[in-house]
Amino acid sequence: MVAPAFSSSVALSNRPTRGANAVCNRRPVRACASKVSDSEWQERLSPAEYVVLRNGRTEWPWSSELNGEKRDGAYHCVACNAQLFESDTKFNSGTGWPSFWAPVEGAIKLKEGLFDRLVGQREVSCASCGGHLGHVFRDGPKPTGERFCINGITLRFAPKIEGGGDE
Numbered sequence: 278m279v280a281p282a283f284s285s286s287v288a289l290s291n292r293p294t295r296g297a298n299a300v301c302n303r304r305p306v307r308a309c310a311s312k313v314s315d316s317e318w319q320e321r322l323s324p325a326e327y328v329v330l331r332n333g334r335t336e337w338p339w340s341s342e343l344n345g346e347k348r349d350g351a352y353h354c355v356a357c358n359a360q361l362f363e364s365d366t367k368f369n370s371g372t373g374w375p376s377f378w379a380p381v382e383g384a385i386k387l388k389e390g391l392f393d394r395l396v397g398q399r400e401v402s403c404a405s406c407g408g409h410l411g412h413v414f415r416d417g418p419k420p421t422g423e424r425f426c427i428n429g430i431t432l433r434f435a436p437k438i439e440g441g442g443d444e
């Protein structure tokens with residue numbers, strides 16, 4: 278006899294949980310992203326997003342359709358929705374990863390470990406949720422000379438609405 282493997286306390290599901298998480302998703306992200314546990318990130322993110330954002334892995338080059346994105350708009354963190362980059366700092370680096378010469382002010386954090394120093398890079402992560410985004414190198418175009426080489430899977434592009442009349 279095999280007992281049914283039911284238990285209300287371990288209802289495993291990959292779907293976003295309702296309740297606390299759903300509320301958190303509607304609030305300003307900065308206020309709640311830092312409180313998200315690792316298991317919650319696993320639920321919120323796809324497996325591919327999770328290994329990049331939370332485990333610091335790198336997506337395959339040319340795998341992101343944002344490589345060819347040329348419209349005006351803003352690039353947000355796919356995990357917490359913070360705005361990270363703007364389209365007017367995006368450039369074609371030819372590397373196979375979406376590249377920018379500057380982030381939105383205050384949107385990212387930089388870290389430089391020993392390996393990073395050896396290869397001339399710094400790790401780039403989201404200042405709001407701490408998610409790994411990519412690396413920055415010092416071979417970028419003017420005016421900054423920096424190349425933010427970002428995993429496209431960590432970004433969500435929001436095209437600028439034509440005739441929005443933002444002023």
Ligand SMILES: [Zn+2]
Nearest residue numbers: 354357403406
């Ligand atoms: Zn984030």
